[in-house]
Amino acid sequence: MIKVNKLFKIFEGRNGQAVRAVDDVSTQIAKGEVVVIIGPSGSGKSTFLRCLNGLEAFDDGQVVIDGIDLTASKTNLNAIRREVGMVFQHFNLFPHKTVLENLTLAQQVVRKRKAAEAEDKAMKLLTKVGIAEKAHEYPSRLSGGQQQRVAIARALAMDPKVMLFDEPTSALDPEMVGEVLDVMKQLAKEGMTMAVVTHEMGFAREVAHRVLFMDFGRILEDAPPTEFFTAPKEPRAQTFLKQVL
């Protein structure tokens, strides 16, 4: 489903120093696979994820989503992005739209669905994530956990083939983390292809098929969760795990 080949993303720092946010990353994510990406702050996890849907223009390398090369000159990035859902740390719901409108807008604008069809789909998804009764509220009236569930539903409304999560629970109060993780587990069970950046080690253990450990823009370790959490090979992964567990 996702192929990444020798991906580079270099930021020019303010003082002229180059930051290699993503440094020679190659990996693959199969259909239906759940991959959890962990690593210390600033290790390039977000940047890597954002390269996968072209939100960040990368400097070198190749990203292929479902057989379509992002770098090919005739590739329409907008067409790719509608197939790749993304959930952000800070939800990024549209504050001037109701919950329902948040879910229907892109369906109508991008997928050209009729209003009735889009609303139908939206209500089904809101029911699925358990907040159908808030459909006509504005996002500011919702709790963080509810907002993040709306954000997940909004991404799902486009019928994406892949879902990317960038620390979806980091901005939440602890008591709301569970409700969001439950939705994500449910998705994984249904066979969604997912790449998840998170600090929730429990989620990684339970749901992930593979764990990628990143530091300094590189993937240092790529292993199934049982293996990674019991016997990490990389010394840096060992130190990191000691700190977070």
Place this chain on the structure above:
Amino acid sequence: MPAKRRAAQWPWLGLLVLILVGLAAGLWFATQRIHYEWHWARVPQYFAYHDEELQIAPVAGVVLRINPTGADSRIEIQPEGGGQPVTVTVETETLKVKAGESVAEDADLGAVRSWKIGPLTWGLWVTIWISFVSGLIGMVIGLITGLCRLSPNPTLRWLAILYIELIRGTPLLVQIFIFYFFIGTVLNLDRTVAGIGALALFVGAYVAEIIRAGIQSIPRGQSEAARSLGMSATETMIYIVLPQAFKRVLPPLAGQFISLIKDSSLVSVIAITDLTKSGREIITSSFATFEIWFTVALLYLVVTSVLSQVLFWLERRFARSD
């Protein structure tokens, strides 16, 4: 506690009233000193007046008869040289002839009276519609320029910067003169078009800066979320960024449009008969200088207050989603 706080307010409100009364008294004494005589009664006629249009006999002849129809009277005149009788209608109250009387050509038969719009009302109307049209055009110019200002294309960006700096760095009065005497002459523009053009260009530059700031104040996460759903840059701008930005820039835009109404008084220098020009013209005939200027000021105040109320109401409606 609230009662106590209110009690403490009274002395200050009293002082406020005292100061206002003092100012009014000062004004009164000042006009006394220069022996100014107030003629407020002369003002209303410049809003609307009862116009009397004299009706005269088109031919010399004899009044055959007078048929009253409602408040009017139809006078039939048999011309001296023979032929068909001619009819003239006047208001009965102003009738000056009797049946059987002979009248000379151009003789005064009576009058038709009607309410006419006075120059103050007319000037007010001109001010309102000139401000409205130039505000509307300025809004469009400002939106386009604001977007160009943020464009990654250097040509668009620098054109926008150049325009904004040129307009903001020169006085409006000078811009109006240039627009009227130079551009207006080259393109053979009507003075009203030139005035509206100058005002629109002026307000457009300020609106552009307001819109640019508004767009930049919308967090990047908003457009990233929209793009991640597959929306194009244009769709993101139209559905996500601009609606939110517009809500935020409403207060500064309101201020800009209120300024525009006041600034529009400068077009009177190219002989557009707006409220200010009307005021100046009236003074030459009425000699009620102070009254007219006070009235003109009051009219501007009324228009700007109404506008700010409307915009305030709009702002509250947009605040629904907060």
